[in-house]
Amino acid sequence: MEQIYTIPVNEAFEAGMEDPTRGCPFCRLRDKLAKEEVDRVLGASMMEPDTRQQTNVHGFCGHHLEQLTAAGKRLPLALILESHLIEIGNAMKKPGVLPAAAGGDTAKKLDGISRDCYICSRIDFHFQHMLETAALLWEGDTAFHKKCLSQPYFCLPHFAEFLQAARARMKGKDFGAFYKQLYEKESAFLEKLGGDVSWFVKKFDYRYADEPWNDAKDSIERASAFLNGNEGAL
Numbered sequence: 001m002e003q004i005y006t007i008p009v010n011e012a013f014e015a016g017m018e019d020p021t022r023g024c025p026f027c028r029l030r031d032k033l034a035k036e037e038v039d040r041v042l043g044a045s046m047m048e049p050d051t052r053q054q055t056n057v058h059g060f061c062g063h064h065l066e067q068l069t070a071a072g073k074r075l076p077l078a079l080i081l082e083s084h085l086i087e088i089g090n091a092m093k094k095p096g097v098l099p100a101a102a103g104g105d106t107a108k109k110l111d112g113i114s115r116d117c118y119i120c121s122r123i124d125f126h127f128q129h130m131l132e133t134a135a136l137l138w139e140g141d142t143a144f145h146k147k148c149l150s151q152p153y154f155c156l157p158h159f160a161e162f163l164q165a166a167r168a169r170m171k172g173k174d175f176g177a178f179y180k181q182l183y184e185k186e187s188a189f190l191e192k193l194g195g196d197v198s199w200f201v202k203k204f205d206y207r208y209a210d211e212p213w214n215d216a217k218d219s220i221e222r223a224s225a226f227l228n229g230n231e232g233a234l
């Protein structure tokens with residue numbers, strides 16, 4: 001288990017224990033990775049040929065281009081975009097013996113570039129290690145059980161990814177015990193959330209108009225954060 005991952009994973013889980021409003025700890029880890037990548041891309045590595053070669057080829061998704069723009073380092077960003085646009089121009093110019101076939105290849109290539117993101121792929125790489133690290137921490141450090149079980153919730157995409165990483169990395173009997181406890185925790189959260197959304201619906205029925213809202217008022221926002229994660233929300 002690599003220290004570069006155990007420290008941030010432990011920190012994110014400890015922060016989630018102390019402040020439940022932080023939501024899913026894996027969303028916070030991805031936020032941290034995104035911030036580090038944005039800083040790195042616009043910092044010294046901007047001039048490193050290896051990184052530039054990669055950003056030229058892969059480009060950025062809309063979400064991360066927004067983050068790069070919001071970082072306020074407009075000149076380094078403009079230089080990166082300048083060479084990325086040249087790369088796209090080169091991809092578009094591809095001449096072919098058979099124009100129709102060449103056009104099809106170009107479309108495929110451009111479609112690939114438009115869906116690609118240098119920052120997403122870097123985050124995915126590190127995040128996969130963090131998921132595996134969390135699974136190994138559970139297996140090797142009983143103090144981590146409490147940290148896991150004290151999180152407010154895991155968002156659905158990260159709950160699924162955490163289970164997959166644990167299934168791949170843990171011994172069968174450890175995974176069984178892990179899944180049982182995580183399942184109990186997550187299903188209790190789901191039941192409460194579902195109840196809050198149902199109460200929200202009931203409040204639109206005149207018979208319940210004078211009843212208190214309880215926890216229903218922000219249940220749609222909380223359901224959305226659970227279903228899709230809330231990266232970038234804090």
Ligand SMILES: [Zn+2]
Nearest residue numbers: 024027155158
């Ligand atoms: Zn999450």
Ligand SMILES: [Zn+2]
Nearest residue numbers: 061064117120
């Ligand atoms: Zn991206």
